[in-house]
Amino acid sequence: MTKKQSKPIVSSLSTLAMTAEDADDVRFRRDQIVRAKRQPNTSGAAAATPATKTPAAAPTTQAKRKDRSRKNTKNSKNSKNSKNSKANKGTSTSTATLPAVLSCGVWLVQRVPFPAVLALLRHDGSPDLPKGHVKRGESDVAAALRELTEETGIPARSVRLDETFAFESTYRTRSKRTGLPVIKTVRLFLGEVDGPAKVTVSDHGDYAWLRLDDDDEALEQDLLGNPTFLGALRAWRSHEALMNQPLPRSASPRSAPPSSRPATQERP
Numbered sequence: 441m442t443k444k445q446s447k448p449i450v451s452s453l454s455t456l457a458m459t460a461e462d463a464d465d466v467r468f469r470r471d472q473i474v475r476a477k478r479q480p481n482t483s484g485a486a487a488a489t490p491a492t493k494t495p496a497a498a499p500t501t502q503a504k505r506k507d508r509s510r511k512n513t514k515n516s517k518n519s520k521n522s523k524n525s526k527a528n529k530g531t532s533t534s535t536a537t538l539p540a541v542l543s544c545g546v547w548l549v550q551r552v553p554f555p556a557v558l559a560l561l562r563h564d565g566s567p568d569l570p571k572g573h574v575k576r577g578e579s580d581v582a583a584a585l586r587e588l589t590e591e592t593g594i595p596a597r598s599v600r601l602d603e604t605f606a607f608e609s610t611y612r613t614r615s616k617r618t619g620l621p622v623i624k625t626v627r628l629f630l631g632e633v634d635g636p637a638k639v640t641v642s643d644h645g646d647y648a649w650l651r652l653d654d655d656d657e658a659l660e661q662d663l664l665g666n667p668t669f670l671g672a673l674r675a676w677r678s679h680e681a682l683m684n685q686p687l688p689r690s691a692s693p694r695s696a697p698p699s700s701r702p703a704t705q706e707r708p
Contacts, residue, residue, distance in 0.1 A: 541615065541624045544584040545571020546599065547607065547672050548592075549652070550635030556649035557673070558637075560591060563645040567669055571626060584629050592647070593640030598633055604683070605630035607675045609668040626668050630676065652676075 548558040548570065559567040572587035574580060585596035607628040615622045639647050650659060652673075663670040 538612070538621055538623045541622045542574050542580075542627065543571045543624060544574055544580045544587065544627045544629070545569050546584050546588045546631040547605075547628045547676060548588065548594070548599065548631045548633060549676075550633050550637050550649065552635035554649075555652045556635075557652055557676070558592065558639065559648050559650050559669075560641060560644040561646040561648055565645075567648070567650075567663070567666060568644065569626075569628065569669060569672070571628070580627055581629060584627075588631070591642055591644065593642075594633060594637055598637075599631040600633070602630040602632070605676070605679045607672045609671055611667070628672050630679070
């Protein structure tokens with residue numbers, strides 16, 4: 441019975457011994473692998489491959505649209521700023537470089553048959569005053585009387601000038617001769633003629649005597665589009681009040697021609 445049990449005991453010890461040897465071998469190989477990994481590679485056989493850059497992803501359609509929109513907005517702003525700077529530069533120097541033009545005329549008044557001022561009517565019906573450019577070597581008063589005679593046929597010797605009155609208006613307009621912008625100054629002198637005066641127009645379509653015997657607000661409304669004429673009218677009324685020369689009221693009925701209150705428009 442004892443002999444039968446000895447064989448399995450020896451077999452079990454041999455199996456245990458083999459298992460321990462295998463475990464040592466596994467540990468040895470593992471240690472070798474670990475040491476190999478820790479040691480630097482000095483052989484140079486296996487060179488590290490250089491890292492390659494990953495290409496950037498292509499922009500999407502929406503991103504392209506946003507980028508294009510930002511560029512367009514920037515270009516638009518730059519264009520506007522450039523235009524504004526040019527416009528500001530032009531306006532800052534345009535007035536200083538524009539040629540100056542002087543025009544002299546007469547605010548002509550007659551008191552018979554009723555107090556009135558002479559208005560020359562353009563072909564469109566708008567009122568104008570007898571005036572014109574000053575020639576070289578000519579005085580302002582001489583130019584005003586010459587233009588009055590040329591445009592109305594009234595001789596200068598029949599006009600009595602009041603040296604205490606003078607009206608001046610300056611504005612920007614275009615020259616009749618060249619069509620270019622100019623700074624024009626209109627200078628008017630007060631003249632009086634015995635009425636009824638005979639008028640013969642040359643450059644204008646017609647004429648009218650605008651009544652001045654009362655504060656006609658309707659006349660001022662008609663002259664709103666002609667600042668020079670309206671300003672001269674108000675200046676003359678102030679002058680009359682200052683000189684204490686009230687206008688006589690006419691006994692005759694108001695019979696101003698229909699064209700005495702035309703539509704007004706400032707002209708050069």
